[in-house]
Amino acid sequence: SAVISQKPSRDICQRGTSLTIQCQVDSQVTMMFWYRQQPGQSLTLIATANQGSEATYESGFVIDKFPISRPNLTFSTLTVSNMSPEDSSIYLCSGVTGGWNEQYFGPGTRLTVT
Amino acid sequence: SQQGEEDPQALSIQEGENATMNCSYKTSINNLQWYRQNSGRGLVHLILIRSNEREKHSGRLRVTLDTSKKSSSLLITASRAADTASYFCAPVTGNQFYFGTGTSLTVIP
Numbered sequence: 001s002a003v004i005s006q007k008p009s010r011d012i013c014q015r016g017t018s019l020t021i022q023c024q025v026d027s028q029v030t031m032m033f034w035y036r037q038q039p040g041q042s043l044t045l046i047a048t049a050n051q052g053s054e055a056t057y058e059s060g061f062v063i064d065k066f067p068i069s070r071p072n073l074t075f076s077t078l079t080v081s082n083m084s085p086e087d088s089s090i091y092l093c094s095g096v097t098g099g100w101n102e103q104y105f106g107p108g109t110r111l112t113v114t
Numbered sequence: 115s116q117q118g119e120e121d122p123q124a125l126s127i128q129e130g131e132n133a134t135m136n137c138s139y140k141t142s143i144n145n146l147q148w149y150r151q152n153s154g155r156g157l158v159h160l161i162l163i164r165s166n167e168r169e170k171h172s173g174r175l176r177v178t179l180d181t182s183k184k185s186s187s188l189l190i191t192a193s194r195a196a197d198t199a200s201y202f203c204a205p206v207t208g209n210q211f212y213f214g215t216g217t218s219l220t221v222i223p
Contacts, residue, residue, distance in 0.1 A: 001159070031209060042117075042202070042215040043157075092156055096209070100145050100162055103204070103211055107156040 002027050002095050006106035013083055013113050020079045021091055021109045028073040029095030037090045049076040083113045118203040118214035126220040133190040135217040137203030146179055146186050149202045195223045
């Protein structure tokens with residue numbers, strides 16, 4: 001298994017500013033993902049964080065809005081840029097490990113944009 | 115879409131009763147994983163069942179998988195108030211996870 005921590009756990013931000021969320025895994029994982037979850041909804045995959053290279057973004061998400069870094073196998077950051085109230089959500093990072101690709105999640109970052 | 119679909123969307127039971135949630139999906143999978151999410155928190159990995167397995171147990175959890183029907187079920191026995199949460203299935207194909215919209219379980223003390 002893997003234990004994943006996220007910082008900050010929550011934040012309230014002004015429109016037009018940016019927030020960087022950090023994700024730390026206690027062991028090496030093969031893949032790391034970033035998700036967004038609106039209240040009462042399922043998870044929407046934003047991107048796969050690739051170690052040492054550009055992230056792979058899902059349809060509807062772009063690097064300029066959600067730049068992602070993954071400098072090593074246990075750490076990644078997601079920046080939410082030029083925020084608007086529509087970006088208010090829970091942001092979750094996850095890591096995949098094991099031969100059968102078990103996915104483990106961080107506790108989430110609750111973002112409110114005013 | 116490969117997205118898992120949970121059924122029912124919401125379930126309310128008395129403490130001590132069993133809770134059953136179902137998940138259906140559309141194409142072939144490598145495995146299927148179940149998660150629990152308490153309100154506003156991250157997802158907790160509950161159990162993984164491989165495509166060549168039919169049943170798996172973990173404590174009070176029992177998961178079944180029927181690949182011919184493309185369906186899975188999660189049974190929680192002797193439910194407790196602390197089991198109140200949303201439960202998600204995620205059919206997995208390669209590196210792709212397809213989360214459904216979840217079942218919201220309420221266990222009434």
